[in-house]
Amino acid sequence: MNRKITAILVDDHAVVRAGFRMLLASGDKIEVIGEAARGEQAIQLYQDCRPDVVVMDLSMPGMGGLETIRRIIQRDSAALILVFSVHHEQVYVGRALNAGAKGYITKNSATEMLSEAIDAIMRGEVYVECGLLKNPHANxxxxxxxxxxxxxxxxxxxxxxxxxxxxxxxxxxxxxxxxxxxxxxxxxxxxxxxxxxxxxxxxxxxxxxxxxxx
CATH class of the missing domain: 1.10.10.10 (Winged helix-like DNA-binding domain superfamily/Winged helix DNA-binding domain)
Known part of the structure; x- marks a missing residue:
């Protein structure tokens, strides 16, 4: 039997983390091994647990998601970070990817997209929800x-x-x-x-x- 993908969840709302956990537990490929509510906690948790992937929101008190991504990548350039955020604007997507995230999906995306995105970045791909990098109305x-x-x-x-x-x-x-x-x-x-x-x-x-x- 193949080893499960290990993940940690980073979001400042416990209810949201519980939803993430239930969603990922509905399959048999991903195991959540830790949770954090702030960036500072996420960095320590990553060092302690060394998960395969980090699923992270951007809007958190304290350090914030973008700085957290940057610091995790500084410590481990191979870290796989998937942003799961309410922000759909191109400016957030670009900054998250530039900071080192390997994927970006929104919280209103289809439920199966979370597992799909994790699978993709585990294969070494960059996964961005369709349409997020398009900005046809830019002036x-x-x-x-x-x-x-x-x-x-x-x-x-x-x-x-x-x-x-x-x-x-x-x-x-x-x-x-x-x-x-x-x-x-x-x-x-x-x-x-x-x-x-x-x-x-x-x-x-x-x-x-x-x-x-x-």
Whole structure:
């Protein structure tokens, strides 16, 4: 009998992790050997368990998914990470793959796609849900802004996203476990790079990139 694929689940919602676990347990090929609610825990769990694959959300308090991917890959360049996220926008997909993820699917995808994606990346393929890398409505301004965002560090991207969503600097600091002054410095850098002056303009950029609804 073939050995089961081992996986760890990383999501800050216990109910979501339970759903992942049940979904994967419905087959006979994948065994969940650990769970984590934060990026910091995921890195330690990966080092302790050395799973075949990591199934990870991007939106988590603290370090966040993108930085977690980057740090796991720094420690093990062969790590297989599948992003399973609510975010379907191209900017998230691109950043996750650039950070080292080998696959990206959304949480509203067909249930069988999770196992299909894991099988694919175990074969050495890169698996991205159909349609996620297409952006037929992109305009030149959006392309320019996307190019700038592509150069952001994972932390800059997280701060940009939260500020664009309307969080105050203090709430961003609390969510990312950073100092208020650190977030203020990031905000200044971000606005300078995007050549804007206000958080309202940041929100407008996020809307144009499909990261926020109008």
């Amino acid at each position: 030149s301004d959006a392309n320019d802004h996307q190019a700038v965002l592509a150069e952001f560090s994972p932390r800059e991207f997280d701060v940009f996203r939260l500020l664009a969503e309307g969080l105050t600097a203090q709430k961003v600091a609390d969510q990312l476990c950073l100092g208020h002054k650190t977030v203020a410095n990031y905000a200044t850098q971000i606005k300078k790079k995007l050549q804007v002056d206000t958080t309202t303009e940041l929100a407008h950029i996020a809307v144009n990139l499909g990261m926020l609804r109008r």
